[in-house]
Amino acid sequence: MRNTRINLSNSTFKQESILIWDYAVRDVPEFSGSVYFWKDYFEDILKNQFSVPKYIDQNRIPLREKYNSLIYQFGKIKIRNKTIIDWLEIRPNFSFWWMTSIVESNYGKSVFMNSVIKLLALEEILNGKKVSKIFLYSSDTNMRKVIRKFCSEKGIQFFSFSEKNSKISNTIFDLRLIYGRLPYFLKAIIAFLRYVNLVWGLRKQKLPNGKMQDSDLIIFDFFFHLQLNSKNPKLFRSNYWTDLVNVLRNARVKTFWSHIFVSHSLIPNSRKGVFILEGFNQNEAEIHSFLEGCINFTVLLKTFWDYLRIHRIQLFIINFRFFCRTEVLSFDLWPILKSDFLNSLSGATSVQNLFFLNLIEKNLANISGPKKGMYLQENQAWESALIYTWKSKGIGPLIGVVHATVRFWDLRYFSDYRNYDVNCKNSMPLPDKVALNGNASLKAFKEGNYPQNRIVEVEALRYLEIGQRAINIKKNKNKKISIAKVLIFTDYLPEVTQLQLQLLTSALPLLNLKFEFILKPHPACPVYESEFPSLQLKVFQDPIVNLLQDADIVYTSNITSASADAYCFGIPVISMLDGISLNLSPLLGMEYxxxxxxxxxxxxxxxxxxGSLTKKRKPFFYLDPSLMKWKKLLEID
Structure with a gap:
């Protein structure tokens, strides 16, 4: 088959056929037109085979701006002369829109962002082309709906092919499948009952009266990443706040900690949580409580009433589905957005977020200022409720603390610049200050057009130990390497982990040097040495900082934050691009x-x-162990 090269930007006068290949396996049929790989970085320009993920990487800044603009426009859609934002006003000057999954765009909870970004890229690729036929190979039902409708509206012939899912017959009685088919209001009822069952026991927490009001600093975080010391179980230590806790203690700052309960292996239920909390409260200078510990029948009734209100509003604004279009080629995104939109307004997500709103209001009901407040900023829905409630009561300055890395495609951290106008009605809730932990996060926020007057710099609390270890290790790295130790960090997704290790296996015949492969799997996706015998893997569960001390090279998936740890150690990082998801590497855009x-x-x-271990690079985090930036921010001597 003889193919002619097609110039992507100069095909206006030529009609062509397009094939979109939405599979990770590169088994494309013979095709005379242009092929676009949806989940693969492979390209062969001479054969007219192009990569959509590669196009996204090369055009990531304008594509992210387009995405943010699109979400902004969704909020401004008018139905009956009223914007979606104003329709969802659930409290005076506070819109529930800011608590929806569409606004949150959390890659850990939703998947629609990946499809929307790829469709925005496809829109740019196809714009200006004269396309006569589109062949789509995909098992994604929503993707097929979008492309089919586009072709129908543009007069383009559409051909769809999909692999039959042989697992369907085996999973017909799968409870998750049954749950997925339930109406959203039934999912909401189930979520309501499950949440009450999870947190009702937290009411047994015993707190001294008035302690929140007596405090100088109120901190909101998750009851997670705790350092539970068996020798001193009554001492609160946190991997979120690390050395700052002792700084606050030594300065005799009266702190009140409001923890969001998270069930996990060490604290599986409310009974265990209350037991640990009581131990922490032996220190009179700091009080610990569960945010959910104030739950009562009034909170239940208010949450239920708010749910009915939002569910009713959803019925009025259901025509939102007719306006979910991209700007240039008018792709209809409703099939992709539908689940998150309805779940946010009438499903389990709606119930969870309304619980947070009412619990936060209950916790802060009798609090007055002046006080400082801090919270872990991940731009999740509950944070909008906290910011609104805190500011409506005028308690004092509220600081959002970005405790980890800020990835380019972590869309929680980025918004259209017009959303930062706090003077408009039902504006997006913003903290008074955002505390950023390094040059990388500062650069990311500036590029994202975040208001500079709301940014402060602080030390990276979670990475202080890495900073000290990195100083020591660099002194010992000037050695001749006979066998290079490659430290592998894998992903929480099994398919990505398999792809990462299969790629390494396929590269073995091309290696002329000797390598030793050490692997630390993600806890949610174990890997066994016997699975990849040719790699002769040595699997370890040791802390990252310990493993990095002996590593010469680090090989990661594109999502793990461990690549930032390796960067701080001065160890070269190689990251696999899988093409399935967006490039979520915290090092995207960095050198080395x-x-x-x-x-x-x-x-x-x-x-x-x-041997490329000693190149000087700009510090990723602020790592001053004296925490001078934190002390200045909190006005601690």
């Missing part, structure tokens, strides 16, 4: 990281990176 998608790229990177 190599992204690979083929075995040739991986083998070249492995052999090139040996």
């Amino acid at each position: 990281i190599t992204f690979v998608s083929t075995r040739e790229e991986l083998s070249n990177a492995l052999q090139k990176k040996i």
